[in-house]
Amino acid sequence: MGDPLARETEVFYPAFSELTINRLLLEKVLGYRAGGTPEVISRLIDEILPEVPSRTSVQCGFSILPIGAVSVSRETFTCDGVQFTTGPIIAKQLRASTTLALFVATIGSQVEQWARDLIDSGDAVKGYIADAAASEAVEQAADWLEKKVTERVRDRGWKLTNRYSPGYCDWSVAEQHKLFSLLPERFCGVELTPSSLMLPIKSVSGVIGLGPEVKRDPTVCSICDMKDCFRRQEEPAAT
Amino acid sequence: MATDNLLESLKRCIERGKVNCKSPHPPDMKGQDGADELTRKALDTGIPPQDVLSNALVLGMQHVGERFRNKEIFVPDVLMSAKAMSAAMEHLKPFFKSDALKHRGTIVMGTVLGDLHDIGKKIVSMVIEGAGWEVVDLGTDVSPEKFLTAVDQHPGCVIGLSALLTTTMINMETTIRHVKGKHPGIKIIVGGAPVTQEFANKIGADGYSPDPQGAVEFLNTRCLQN
């Protein structure tokens, strides 16, 4: 399936029901430990969640570069002649890639606007929860997209690295401009401001390494310095 | 209820996010008076507005800010308390208008040019308000010129800058230079996810805090005018 010598670009519009956002997950995102969420917060989450789907339009897409258009070195990678400086941490993870998939995912701007309206009308708690739900939704849209990429390259015997985004580890957010220069105009409906901000705000972008030799790194969190991140995976005990 | 008891209960309402009698939260305070009713009662009993503010509301909010910093509570809890605080503040507004009650000072807050992130700045603003300061929120994508205009309108104010990306965080430096160029004495505090103390020092900010309570401490220790 697909021709590895040509650029393969595809955009998807998954239904919100393809994502799995529920109260327990959101409680965790908000910082609470299992069983430690105040009743009122759980109730507000229950009120908000059903309102989210009609306010989202999930769009996500990838562009897999042709083999030969990509090279990775110690601190950089190059796509179609555009060089990215990711620093050694990300480059190391991408090193074994045969090629790369660039990606973007968004849930649109409606939830964000709704959250802002709630806050401005004095309902900050609800607004904040809605905003957190939106952030979680866009992360899940990117997870969903990873599965599509996995399916796309499975027949070639390729696997995927984790996804990496400009703005993480030592990869500067300013390189968003390079990333977007390699994608179609307004890819997935997302545009980039001169200050490297994606609009809608609830969007993510990045790169995934593909190839027979690449590996997902379950300890990827250990390379990041965001010690308090709720997404942080426990590191395996040192042996 | 004796004065001390009343103020103590009011402080508790702020800490627990108990807005008014009708609010079902927190469950163990169901049916009891909230910040709304107790503030009214306190004022009606003749407790000076300044005491209501300083000895109940501000103390309550301070406790909330500290618990948030220690990760004992989370943003939604802070916002519940802020809501109780603002219900109480409604009753104090007339005293601010008549000058019977004074804010500790004014801080002009804004997210810098090129950045549209709002929520973090709003949370800090609510906590700062809860500490008895007046907050003028200029919103997002605020140019250095706009900050300067605001300073002219609020002489003696402090400035608070927020940014969420390293690419927009650099506009803090431009803003600081622009504003301090005209008002060398003005105090500026910066914050937002990518900002660090080191960066704050480098760009000539007077303060930095990773959390709202640190902003309050900065204001109360470094920026009081009298």
Ligand code: B12
């Ligand atoms: C949720 C999240 C997202 C969500 C939603 C983003 C949003 N803003 O709505 C999603 C998934 C969409 C996202 C996307 C991206 N994100 Co993001 N995201 C986060 C995360 C995990 C939390 C942000 C948040 O909402 N926090 C909650 C609010 C309430 O906190 P806050 O705004 O920081 O405010 C608090 C303090 O900072 C402080 N504060 C704030 N302002 C002020 C002002 C003053 C004066 C003071 C004293 C204090 C203060 O007090 C507030 C209350 O406690 C942070 C990491 C983190 N843990 O902070 C990364 C983070 C902000 N993201 C980051 C990045 C890089 C990105 C992307 C560029 C990645 C990508 N390439 O896709 C995109 C950019 C999106 C865009 N539109 O351009 C970086 C930014 C740093 C950088 N390198 O520039 C961070 C810091 C993660 C990291 N690498 O460390 N992100």
